[in-house]
Amino acid sequence: MSEASIPTTIGRSSPETTAAALATAPGFRARHLPTIVLAIVLALLPLVLPNAYYYDVVIRILANAVLAIALNLLIGYCGQISLGHAGFFGLGAYGSAILTTHYDWTAPSALLVSAVVVGLLAWLVARVILRLKGHYLAMATLGLGIIVTIVLTNEASLTGGPDGMSVGDMRIFGLRLYGEKVWYPVFAGLVVVAVVLAGNLVESPAGRALRALHGSEVAARVVGIDTASFKTRVFVLSAVVAAIMGSLTAHYLGFITPQVASFHKSVELVTMAVVGGMASIWGSVFGAALLSLLPDLLAHFEGFETVIFGVILVATMIFLPRGIVPSLARLLRREGR
Amino acid sequence: MLRVENLTKAFGGVTAVSGVSFEVTKGTIHAVIGPNGAGKTTLFNLITGVYTPSSGSIVFEGSEIGGVAPERLAKRGISRTFQNLQVSMNLSAIDNVMTGAHLGLNSGLLAGMIGLPDLGGRERATRIRAAELMEFVGCGAYVAAEARSMPYGALKRLEIARALMANPRILFLDEPAAGLNHTETHEIEDLIAALGKTGITVVLVEHDMKLVMNVSDRIVVLDYGKKLAEGTPAEIRVDPDVVAAYLGAESEGV
Ligand SMILES: Nc1ncnc2c1ncn2[C@@H]1O[C@H](COP(=O)(O)OP(=O)(O)OP(=O)(O)O)[C@@H](O)[C@H]1O
Ligand SMILES: [Mg+2]
Numbered sequence: 004m005s006e007a008s009i010p011t012t013i014g015r016s017s018p019e020t021t022a023a024a025l026a027t028a029p030g031f032r033a034r035h036l037p038t039i040v041l042a043i044v045l046a047l048l049p050l051v052l053p054n055a056y057y058y059d060v061v062i063r064i065l066a067n068a069v070l071a072i073a074l075n076l077l078i079g080y081c082g083q084i085s086l087g088h089a090g091f092f093g094l095g096a097y098g099s100a101i102l103t104t105h106y107d108w109t110a111p112s113a114l115l116v117s118a119v120v121v122g123l124l125a126w127l128v129a130r131v132i133l134r135l136k137g138h139y140l141a142m143a144t145l146g147l148g149i150i151v152t153i154v155l156t157n158e159a160s161l162t163g164g165p166d167g168m169s170v171g172d173m174r175i176f177g178l179r180l181y182g183e184k185v186w187y188p189v190f191a192g193l194v195v196v197a198v199v200l201a202g203n204l205v206e207s208p209a210g211r212a213l214r215a216l217h218g219s220e221v222a223a224r225v226v227g228i229d230t231a232s233f234k235t236r237v238f239v240l241s242a243v244v245a246a247i248m249g250s251l252t253a254h255y256l257g258f259i260t261p262q263v264a265s266f267h268k269s270v271e272l273v274t275m276a277v278v279g280g281m282a283s284i285w286g287s288v289f290g291a292a293l294l295s296l297l298p299d300l301l302a303h304f305e306g307f308e309t310v311i312f313g314v315i316l317v318a319t320m321i322f323l324p325r326g327i328v329p330s331l332a333r334l335l336r337r338e339g340r
Numbered sequence: 341m342l343r344v345e346n347l348t349k350a351f352g353g354v355t356a357v358s359g360v361s362f363e364v365t366k367g368t369i370h371a372v373i374g375p376n377g378a379g380k381t382t383l384f385n386l387i388t389g390v391y392t393p394s395s396g397s398i399v400f401e402g403s404e405i406g407g408v409a410p411e412r413l414a415k416r417g418i419s420r421t422f423q424n425l426q427v428s429m430n431l432s433a434i435d436n437v438m439t440g441a442h443l444g445l446n447s448g449l450l451a452g453m454i455g456l457p458d459l460g461g462r463e464r465a466t467r468i469r470a471a472e473l474m475e476f477v478g479c480g481a482y483v484a485a486e487a488r489s490m491p492y493g494a495l496k497r498l499e500i501a502r503a504l505m506a507n508p509r510i511l512f513l514d515e516p517a518a519g520l521n522h523t524e525t526h527e528i529e530d531l532i533a534a535l536g537k538t539g540i541t542v543v544l545v546e547h548d549m550k551l552v553m554n555v556s557d558r559i560v561v562l563d564y565g566k567k568l569a570e571g572t573p574a575e576i577r578v579d580p581d582v583v584a585a586y587l588g589a590e591s592e593g594v
Contacts, residue, residue, distance in 0.1 A: 013504060013538050014472035023483045024471030025464070027434045200453040207452030208438075208445035208463070211431070215439040218428020218487075221390060222499075225426075226506055227414030227443040236449050282430070 029206060037285065038198050045191040049184070058183035064295040065190035066252055069197045071275040071287035073244035076201065078273065079282030080213040081234045083133070084141040087148030088272050091121050091242040093264020094151060095249025100170040100259055101161055110173040114250040118243050125242035129235040140238070148269050155261040167260030170253045186255045193251075194288070197244075201284050213237065214282070267309045274312045278319045280326025289328050341366040341541055342387070342510060347396035347406075349382055356382040358565035359396070364510070364558075369536040370543045371552045373576075374562035375585065380545040381423055383562070384512050387543075388420045389413045400510075415443060417509030421499040421516060423545070429488040433479070433498055436487050437470035440505025473501040478527055493524050500531070510541040517548050529555055553577065561585070 045065075052058050070092065077083050098117025102108040108116075132143045155162050162168055173180045180186055204210045216223035216230045223230055253259050262268070271294060279290025294315075298308060323330045342364040349357040357379040364370045372380050385391040387398055389410040398406045405413060419440075428436055445466065446457040457463060471483045479497040482490050490498065496516060503511055516532070517525040529551045535542055536555065546552050552559065553573040561569040561576060563585045569576060576582055 013535070014469070014476035016468065016472055020471045020475055020480070020483075021468050023480075024434065024468045027432065027471075027484055028464070028467055203455045204449060204452040207447075207455070208442060208457050209447045209449050209452040211435055211439055212442055212447055214431055215428045215436070218430045219426040221410070222422065222426035222428065222502075223439065224410040225388060225390075225414060225420055226440050226502065227411050228439065228447075229411045240449055 034202060034206070038195065038202065041198060041288075042195050045195065048191075049187065055183045058187050060296070060299070062183060062186055062190050062255065064292045065194045066248055066255075067272070067275060067291035067295050068194050068288045069190075070245055070248050070272050071279065071291045072197045072201050072284055073241040074272050075276040075279075075281065075284070075287045076204070076213070076237050077234075077241045078276050079280075080205070080210070080217055081237050082217050083234055083238065084273060085144040085238065085241070086141050086266070086269050086273065087144030087146070087151070088241070088245050089264050089266070089268035090144070090148035090151035091125065091245035092249035092252075092268065093155060093261065094121050094124070095246030096170075096253035096259050096263050097155055097162055097168075097249075098246070099250035100168055100253050103171055104168065105161065110171075110250075110254060111175050114247060117250055118246045121246035122239050122243045125239045126235065129238045133231055133234045133238065145266070145269075148264065148266055151264045152261050152266070155264055162261070165261060167258055169258045170256070172257070173251070173254035180254065181257075189251070190255075193248075198284055198288070205284065209233070217282070267312075270309060270312055270316075274316045277316055278327060280328040280330070283326060283329045286326045286328035290326070293327075341401060342543075343397075343399040344383075344387065345397045345399070347383070347386060347398060348394045349379075349386055349391060350394045355565050357386065357562075360560075360562065360565070360567045361396075362560045362567065362570055364541060364543055366541055367536075367539050368541060368557040369532065369555050370541075371556040371559045372543065372545045372562060373547070373549075373552055373559060374568070378562040379565040380562055381514055382565075384420060384514050384543075384545065388418055388512055414506060417507070418512070419503040419506045419508030419510070420512035421496070421503055421514060423514040423518065425492075425495050425499065427487050427495050427498060431487055433482045433485045433487050433490060434467065434470050434474065436498055437474055437501045437505050438466050440502040441466045441469070443506065470501070470505060473504050474498070477501045477504070477531060493520050496520065496528075497531075504535075508540060510543065511535065513542065513544045513546075515545055515547065517546055517551055525551060 048061065052061065070088070074085065074088055077085055095117045098120065099110065099113045102113035102116065103110055128143055128147060132139050156165050180189065212223065212228045213233055216228055216233060220230055249263065275290035275294045276287050278294065279288070280286025294312070301308060301311060319326065345361045347357055347360045348355065360383065372383060374380055382391065386393050389408050392407040396406070397404055400416065400418065445462060451457055474480050474483055477497040477500045479494040479501065482494050487495070487498070500513065500516065513532070517528045520528060525548055532542060532544065532555045544556070556573055559571065559573060559576045560567060561582050568585055569579045569582050571579065
């Protein structure tokens with residue numbers, strides 16, 4: 004029906020218009036060259052990593068990069084903040100830990116089931132909250148994160164309480180994953196996959212809809228973009244990614260405490276996305292690297308990390324509101340002209 | 341095609357639209373005019389689902405649409421532009437127009453991640469169509485521009501291109517010529533006339549009387565939320581109530 008109503012007399016095609024239109028499409032180089040460079044760097048990195056400690060540092064950066072990319076889809080593209088993402092991460096981690104340790108599940112099925120449960124939980128929260136305007140999601144997820152930490156701490160018979168619990172190695176496709184050098188390619192591969200998938204998403208009709216609804220919600224709705232549905236789906240997506248990363252990190256670390264779900268961890272993730280650059284995939288990678296290294300650099304300020312993260316977050320929002328990577332990119336473009 | 345009956349919208353103490361009834365015939369250009377604050381934009385917001393009516397009914401192609409969400413009305417072929425620009429400034433110009441094709445494309449998140457919507461050149465075709473429409477509405481010079489770097493007049497046209505991208509059955513234009521100079525207003529007039537010829541039903545709010553009189557098949561006049569008069573341009577021009585309302589508004593210096 005709508006096909007028939009296309010008034011063919013509106014606008015006409017000409018080779019010039021077609022050429023001008025196609026010139027606006029992001030080119031192969033612009034889209035994929037940085038990813039290829041990243042993949043090469045990650046492939047070569049083991050050549051210069053001297054020992055397991057440095058592998059561990061890089062793995063933490065890589066895990067945080069995936070989390071920040073997923074969270075940035077929500078913050079940077081939907082304009083919604085989740086202050087409880089560590090809660091989803093923690094549920095994934097403990098879901099895997101409990102199911103594999105106490106119930107003898109295989110690691111992949113524990114990971115899958117934890118991810119699905121977290122997805123359902125996030126969907127329920129979003130259904131209730133996202134219909135409301137404003138920053139209710141931030142508050143609801145803040146509360147949710149706190150509840151998760153409390154439950155993980157109190158259900159000591161399952162979780163080991165505040166002392167934490169150990170998690171067995173992950174076995175998948177007959178492989179046993181243990182040790183930094185085995186896990187490194189897994190996390191490196193996940194980052195590349197996350198960058199590619201998020202890059203595709205942002206350039207797809209869904210990504211365009213997300214960016215559009217951030218710019219003008221009413222205009223987006225009028226062209227048929229179901230803004231509530233998009234926010235819900237992106238929230239669920241980012242929560243599921245957090246759960247999956249939680250499961251993998253639990254197996255990698257071999258030992259987890261309720262700290263993995265702490266408010267501090269949630270703030271850290273938000274800071275990575277915002278400082279690196281909202282609505283910027285590479286910004287998230289950069290933010291993850293910067294803020295994962297920070298605790299080592301700030302070792303003297305133990306106990307004040309949350310405060311320092313807060314200061315960095317606020318300073319970025321005031322001085323570089325677009326975040327570090329988009330601001331630099333803009334500067335470089337201007338220089339280049 | 342569209343029948344509005346006894347439509348009323350109250351904001352607290354202000355009744356912005358009060359018992360308004362009229363009909364829009366398919367394939368015509370319909371204008372809604374009236375002094376500032378008469379309730380024209382509110383009327384559009386009611387019909388396009390942005391506001392829910394306090395009472396009354398809006399029937400579009402045989403079914404009641406009062407209070408139906410804008411994203412659902414978009415599926416039925418209702419499209420619009422805004423008096424206060426609603427362009428996504430974080431997007432490029434052509435991306436803004438391409439959002440108009442949203443309903444015709446695969447907008448799944450997972451599909452988007454694996455590049456599915458791009459298969460078969462859908463994105464490419466959408467992009468080309470967007471550029472054609474930008475040319476058609478007269479902002480073809482900005483195909484490669486970022487929205488935030490475009491001048492006001494071009495952004496007004498960009499909104500029309502975005503609305504057309506959805507292949508609407510009925511198009512609501514809220515003051516398309518506001519803030520435009522004489523030449524630009526003339527071009528918008530030609531554009532609306534051209535749209536009318538293609539069979540799209542157009543409903544238009546506009547203060548520029550020359551434009552309204554030239555392009556409209558029928559005119560509804562609102563004043564203080566009420567329908568003051570309705571008729572052809574020739575009838576409205578000589579309607580004593582309309583003349584009085586406009587002279588009154590002018591002498592109040594509004
Ligand atoms: N969201 C709202 N909340 C409260 N009052 C509103 C709202 N929208 C409109 N109004 C009021 O309703 C009345 C009609 O406003 P409306 O914008 O529909 O007028 P208009 O005819 O479009 O005027 P203009 O020619 O200036 O665009 C005004 O008194 C306005 O203040
Ligand atoms: Mg108005």
